[in-house]
Amino acid sequence: MTKYVRQILLGIITGLxxxxxxxxxxxxxxxxxYGLYWLFQLxxxxxxxxxxxxxxxxxPSASQxxxxxxxxxxxxxxxxHANLIDRLAQAGAQVIVLDLIFHTTGTVPEHDQQxxxxxxxxxxxxxxxxxxxxxxxxxxxxxxxxxxxxxKEKSIPxxxxxxxxxxxxxxxxxPDKPRINAYWVFKPGTGxxxxxxxxxxxxxxxxxxxxxxxxxQKVHNIDTAQLPLDQGRIKDLxxxxxxxxxxxxxxxxxxxxxxxxxRRSPSLDERKKQLIQILINLYTGYEAHYLNFYGPPxxxxxxxxxxFLQSAEGDEKSLKTVxxxxxxxxxxxxxxxxxxxxxxxxxxxYHSVFTDPDGVKISGVEIAATAFANLLKxxxxxxxxxxxxxxxxxIMGLTLGVIxxxxxxxxxxxxxxVLAVAYVAFAWLLFKQASxxxxxxxxxxxxxxxxxxxxxxxKYLAARHERDQLLELFGQFTxxxxxxxxxxxxxxxxxxxxxxxxxxxxxxxxxxxxLAETMDVRQLRLLMDEYFDILSRxxxxxxxxxxxxxxxxxxxxxxxxSASKTLRDEACKAGLTIVxxxxxxxxxxxxxxxxTRIGIHCGELLITKFGSGFRNNYIYRxxxxxxxxxxxxxxxxxxxxxxxxxxxxxxxxxxxxxxxPLGSFKFAGKSLPVSLSELIAYQPKASxxxxxxxxxxxxxxxxxxxxxxxxxxxxxxxxxIFPNDGPTKFYLSICSQSLPxxxxxxxxxxxx
Numbered sequence: 001m002t003k004y005v006r007q008i009l010l011g012i013i014t015g016l017x018x019x020x021x022x023x024x025x026x027x028x029x030x031x032x033x034y035g036l037y038w039l040f041q042l043x044x045x046x047x048x049x050x051x052x053x054x055x056x057x058x059x060p061s062a063s064q065x066x067x068x069x070x071x072x073x074x075x076x077x078x079x080x081h082a083n084l085i086d087r088l089a090q091a092g093a094q095v096i097v098l099d100l101i102f103h104t105t106g107t108v109p110e111h112d113q114q115x116x117x118x119x120x121x122x123x124x125x126x127x128x129x130x131x132x133x134x135x136x137x138x139x140x141x142x143x144x145x146x147x148x149x150x151x152k153e154k155s156i157p158x159x160x161x162x163x164x165x166x167x168x169x170x171x172x173x174x175p176d177k178p179r180i181n182a183y184w185v186f187k188p189g190t191g192x193x194x195x196x197x198x199x200x201x202x203x204x205x206x207x208x209x210x211x212x213x214x215x216x217q218k219v220h221n222i223d224t225a226q227l228p229l230d231q232g233r234i235k236d237l238x239x240x241x242x243x244x245x246x247x248x249x250x251x252x253x254x255x256x257x258x259x260x261x262x263r264r265s266p267s268l269d270e271r272k273k274q275l276i277q278i279l280i281n282l283y284t285g286y287e288a289h290y291l292n293f294y295g296p297p298x299x300x301x302x303x304x305x306x307x308f309l310q311s312a313e314g315d316e317k318s319l320k321t322v323x324x325x326x327x328x329x330x331x332x333x334x335x336x337x338x339x340x341x342x343x344x345x346x347x348x349x350y351h352s353v354f355t356d357p358d359g360v361k362i363s364g365v366e367i368a369a370t371a372f373a374n375l376l377k378x379x380x381x382x383x384x385x386x387x388x389x390x391x392x393x394x395i396m397g398l399t400l401g402v403i404x405x406x407x408x409x410x411x412x413x414x415x416x417x418v419l420a421v422a423y424v425a426f427a428w429l430l431f432k433q434a435s436x437x438x439x440x441x442x443x444x445x446x447x448x449x450x451x452x453x454x455x456x457x458x459k460y461l462a463a464r465h466e467r468d469q470l471l472e473l474f475g476q477f478t479x480x481x482x483x484x485x486x487x488x489x490x491x492x493x494x495x496x497x498x499x500x501x502x503x504x505x506x507x508x509x510x511x512x513x514x515l516a517e518t519m520d521v522r523q524l525r526l527l528m529d530e531y532f533d534i535l536s537r538x539x540x541x542x543x544x545x546x547x548x549x550x551x552x553x554x555x556x557x558x559x560x561x562s563a564s565k566t567l568r569d570e571a572c573k574a575g576l577t578i579v580x581x582x583x584x585x586x587x588x589x590x591x592x593x594x595x596t597r598i599g600i601h602c603g604e605l606l607i608t609k610f611g612s613g614f615r616n617n618y619i620y621r622x623x624x625x626x627x628x629x630x631x632x633x634x635x636x637x638x639x640x641x642x643x644x645x646x647x648x649x650x651x652x653x654x655x656x657x658x659x660x661p662l663g664s665f666k667f668a669g670k671s672l673p674v675s676l677s678e679l680i681a682y683q684p685k686a687s688x689x690x691x692x693x694x695x696x697x698x699x700x701x702x703x704x705x706x707x708x709x710x711x712x713x714x715x716x717x718x719x720x721i722f723p724n725d726g727p728t729k730f731y732l733s734i735c736s737q738s739l740p741x742x743x744x745x746x747x748x749x750x751x752x
Contacts, residue, residue: 003405003462010454011401015394018447022393022439023386032181035440036290036381040353042428045295049373051204051329054302054366055084056336057100064306074335074346078102078111080309081333082118087308088331089122091323095203097196097372099128099172099334099348099365103156112159120165126203126237127162128196128334128368129155129171153187167203168237172196172368180350180362183371186245186287194241197371201282202241204330204376205275206231211268212276219257220247248283255284281378290381292374292435296354297362300369301325302336330372334365383437393439397447404455405462416452420444501563502605503571503650504630505544505556507535507578510595510638512552519592528552531594534581542574552594553634555627559605568650571600572657575644575679599634600646600679601626629674632667632749636676639749641726648675658686660694662727663701664746673746678727693722704731707740 021027057076062069067076081100088096106112119125131153155171163169172195173187174180186192194202205212209231216222217229226243228234248254262268262276294300303322310319335346340359343349349361374380384392400419404412427438509515509531516524532554536546539556548555556574558567575598586593603626633645640662651659659677666673680690700714715732718725735743 003458006458006461007402007405008398009401010405010451010458011398013397014401014447014450014454015397017450018393018397018442019390021446022389022442027442030441031439033179035442036181036437037353039427039431039437039440040293042424043432045299045354046432048294048300048370049377050301051376052300052369052373053326053329053331054298054300054336054369055088055305055308055331055333056298056302056363056365057305057334058336058338059342060338061304061306064304065309077108078106078115079108080305082111082114084305084308084333085115085118085122085125087323088326089118089124092327093331094124094328095167095200095330096122096125097128097200097330097332097365097368098125099332099368101130102127102158102162103130105159112161116159116161116165119162123167124203125166126196126199127158127166127169129158129169131171131173132156168199170194170196170199170238172364172371174350174364174367178351179355180291180352180367182288182290183367184288185282185285185371185375188287192242192245192287194238194245196368197375198241198245198282199237200330200368200372201278201375202237204372205279206234208272208275209234211272212279215258215261215265215276216254218261220251220254244279244283248280252284255280278376278378282375289371289374290383290437291352291367291370292379292381293352293354293362293370294373297352297360297366298336298338299354300366300373302366305333330369332365332369332372334363334368336363336365337361379435381431381435381437384439389439393442393447396443397451400448400451401454404451405458407455409456409459412452412455416448420448498607500559500561500605500607501567501602502557502559502626503544503567503600503602504605504626505539505554505571505574506599506627506630506634507554507556508597508634508637509552510597512594515592515594516552527591527594530589531582531585534585535578535596538577538581539574541577542570544570544574555630557605559607565653568602568652569654571602572646572650572654572679575600575646576657576681579644596643597634597637598644599630599632599637600644600650601630601633601674602647602650603629629667629670632670633674633676636665636667636749640676640678640730641724642678644679645676646679648677651677651679656683657681658683658690658694660697660727661701663705663731666746666748668748668750689722693718693725696721697725697727700728701731704735704743705745707743709740711735711740711743 059069085096133153158169171187174183184195185198186194213227213229234240258280262273307322335348337343337346337349337360343361348364350367352362355361407415423443427440430436430438532549535554539546544556544558546554547557558571560567578596578598582594582596604624605626606623608623633647637643637645658680660680662676662678664673664675680686696718700711700718703711703714712732712735715728715735718728
């Protein structure tokens with residue numbers, strides 16, 4: 001598998017991991033709890049719409065109005081609410097929303113009547129209903145293992161006289177979670193019934209209802225039994241909202257037609273078009289929305305309750321100023337705490353992303369006001385679509401998986417930090433400008449770290465692969481000593497070339513070309529496999545490694561970081577071992593003989609890598625004249641009729657081998673000569689004939705080098721005793737071709 005493929009696989013796995021975690025309940029919970037929280041913190045506060053005001057029922061108001069504040073400052077006499085409604089209505093409040101409980105009669109009946117009258121006279125009061133759950137048990141036997149139970153949510157009915165007087169009433173249930181992030185616009189558990197934000201929005205836009213219905217009639221045949229044709233015929237606001245919701249859900253094509261018709265309506269001003277667009281968004285949108293909080297508690301304009309009930313005689317100017325602030329606006333009235341102790345008393349306070357550091361929570365009435373404000377401006381928090389988020393995570397993972405392994409460790413961390421900061425900045429900007437919520441936790445703590453970890457793993461594997469290539473370079477059978485030396489002295493990444501001292505051994509099979517032409521290829525392969533196994537084991541036994549196998553030849557190497565006598569000695573031992581083992585192999589087996597020629601030399605060797613850095617496409621090779629010269633030395637066996645030749649550099653300081661110096665030779669294309677010797681045997685194992693041959697040859701060679709004619713006689717005497725001696729024949733041939741004074745001290749070998 002190429003590095004590029006591994007990088008793509010890393011990217012795919014990283015992207016898929018991010019996608020899977022994101023769509024799990026745990027992943028989404030992390031995004032809600034931490035991702036959304038930090039986006040709000042980064043964005044900070046923002047100005048709420050001017051159309052919304054909260055009238056706070058709180059302890060300071062109770063104190064100002066002379067009401068008891070101990071042990072609780074609540075509940076208050078209902079005639080106060082009646083007075084408040086009267087003043088709000090007179091001041092021109094467009095919609096009044098009471099987040100108060102009126103399902104039982106008050107302590108003073110006259111106050112209930114006064115409140116009912118004020119609500120009826122205002123004509124624009126909406127009350128928040130309370131819900132309760134009812135559990136229905138359908139199990140016949142309590143001992144049954146399977147218990148069938150149904151939990152049903154129902155509204156607690158308002159007092160009949162108040163229910164008849166209000167413009168509408170609806171619940172505002174909130175999710176049972178430690179922190180409130182979302183709300184229902186239409187509650188599934190209550191038959192998809194509209195909640196307070198939807199009802200209030202429809203009430204706020206009643207003045208353009210006739211225009212809305214007129215447009216709707218142009219694109220759809222309206223059922224007049226379900227939808228009144230004008231504002232004056234509206235009897236039940238909740239039923240109207242419910243009917244419109246189901247109309248748009250059941251026939252979604254109406255939305256596009258209506259929007260198209262809206263754009264072509266010259267009679268409508270921009271404000272009316274904007275409000276109609278808001279209604280279309282309401283009825284075609286999701287059943288639940290995420291709250292787009294404007295800031296900490298009381299970020300929406302909040303006016304203490306008592307300021308609306310000030311005595312006109314005592315502070316008429318201040319009262320008029322306060323009342324002027326509610327004209328044309330939606331006024332939410334409800335409990336709103338300013339301290340932690342008030343939170344405990346009202347029990348209608350919730351944690352939000354902006355919960356006060358002192359523990360002051362946001363009130364239920366302000367959450368309702370926030371939800372309405374979000375709908376009015378069509379700016380709730382919009383989670384990026386599932387498909388879009390998963391596509392984003394996959395593309396991010398794929399991209400990082402491909403790019404990160406290409407970076408150095410230092411750059412990897414730097415780029416990771418930069419990318420994380422850039423992504424957070426982009427998510428913050430999108431959240432601030434369009435209230436679009438991009439996934440934050442999954443990219444930052446899953447995708448990017450996974451890509452980093454995967455890149456580190458790939459880098460490790462690449463380094464191991466390069467190290468394995470180095471080890472493969474030095475043979476299939478790598479001794480522990482060599483492995484240790486490589487890992488200590490050779491950089492496994494080989495960012496720079498490594499110069500080492502090495503002994504090289506090169507082998508070749510005499511007559512291999514002829515053998516290959518006449519032998520079945522499968523049989524030849526089996527024969528050469530056995531042959532190479534013998535050579536590899538011989539090298540391995542003497543702490544060498546086989547670097548390459550080319551055709552019938554092998555290159556074996558011994559390497560250290562500095563010149564070593566031990567290394568040269570091991571190479572010589574390996575040469576003798578090969579001679580012995582190959583002779584045995586040729587004698588014992590029923591197959592063609594494989595006479596082997598060997599050359600050994602030593603010197604400096606460069607370990608390097610070739611190829612492109614792209615995709616890490618490197619191939620490791622050994623470079624240096626040492627390898628080429630060793631090959632030439634092995635080839636000199638053909639001229640000299642020998643099997644194992646070594647140089648004087650290899651034998652320097654080694655005296656326990658029987659060797660025969662053969663003179664100085666200069667190879668074709670080379671400028672410097674080399675002194676060659678035949679490596680015959682270990683000294684203790686040398687035979688008398690071998691010792692005799694060496695002595696006689698040394699004497700003859702000395703006369704040859706002194707250009708004395710007697711050398712020819714001595715060569716001839718050697719051949720009488722050793723008729724097959726190759727070096728003697730070689731020198732005798734040279735001597736017979738010229739006069740003694742023309743005998744060269746350094747013999748040139750013309751062929752490579």
